[in-house]
């Protein structure tokens with residue numbers, strides 16, 4: 001909260017340059033809403049006293065708890081979980097790397113009756129080009145550009 005300007009003729013304790021010390025000053029006149037012309041009671045020097053500015057709003061200085069502790073800044077990652085968009089872009093990057101690493105030029109066409117092997121490339125009519133990450137008895141886990149999907153296979 002903004003400190004109020006002391007009334008005319010009141011005494012305020014403030015620094016006097018001439019005395020080089022804190023002195024009582026008498027308020028002679030108000031200059032603005034936050035500053036006044038004051039006179040040192042010891043040496044008689046005039047100066048302008050300005051009301052100290054209130055602390056900056058909390059949003060600029062960061063939140064301060066009632067005990068005055070400034071909370072530590074937390075790393076971005078722990079403050080907010082990955083957005084869906086970020087998760088997908090991470091996934092896509094991984095997909096592209098794995099696809100590049102895979103030198104298999106033979107692309108299988110997906111069918112529920114097909115039997116697939118790990119690390120095979122697979123073309124799915126709906127999901128696009130995929131890379132088989134693991135193979136089970138009746139299902140395969142396939143990395144597609146958007147996400148990993150479990151598909152059935154070996155049903156023939």
Ligand SMILES: [Zn+2]
Pocket residue numbers: 016017018019020023040041042043044045
């Ligand atoms: Zn003085």
